[in-house]
């Protein structure tokens with residue numbers, strides 16, 4: 001998980017451009033008429049995101065054709081995003097692209113390795129249609145993370161996955177992602193979550209929810225498998241020079257490099273576990 005700066009765009013910027021490009025006048029009028037309610041929803045999001053209480057926002061349970069507020073249906077609110085913000089030729093696409101650029105090197109902040117290809121609605125637009133084009137609800141994401149999370153919505157603080165714009169500080173700087181080496185040929189890496197003891201229980205639960213929601217155990221394991229097969233040749237040289245100690249030092253250096261960049265990345269946890277495994281350093285890497 002990586003923290004990224006929230007977009008500096010205001011909701012009004014995005015709403016005005018989206019509404020301005022709607023071709024149906026009736027729809028334009030209907031959406032303009034609910035402007036106060038839309039702004040209330042956005043303010044509510046701002047208030048609750050400050051205390052990690054977004055789960056308290058009530059989901060909308062009606063079908064697509066159901067009116068959410070005023071005379072505007074869920075389908076029409078979702079359409080603001082799908083038809084006015086996503087298509088390449090629409091003027092609001094500039095905002096879509098701008099939000100995508102919030103992720104450095106276009107790396108997905110949820111998993112920390114996938115390539116950003118889309119925007120994820122932190123609160124899904126199907127359940128929170130009033131927030132379908134709110135910039136702080138839109139997070140650059142890889143396709144797998146975007147698909148992975150859509151299954152359910154958090155019903156408690158503990159069930160909320162991390163939000164890259166708001167969950168910074170200890171979630172980023174303190175280690176909660178760890179791994180262990182499984183003695184197979186080739187070696188495999190098993191990832192797990194172990195939050196610091198002094199964290200409050202909801203924060204501990206949230207990193208676990210994040211890990212589970214995005215199916216990171218399996219996805220990190222695949223990344224690690226690829227890296228481990230690439231390591232073999234390099235570690236062979238280290239082993240020839242200084243046996244187990246040579247391999248251990250090489251892995252410690254790689255761990256130091258990875259952890260300097262990201263405390264909780266699949267690479268940091270993997271190198272930490274590999275360097276600590278006497279079995280691996282003695283020859284398990286072969």
Ligand SMILES: [Zn+2]
Nearest residue numbers: 108111142145
């Ligand atoms: Zn991802």
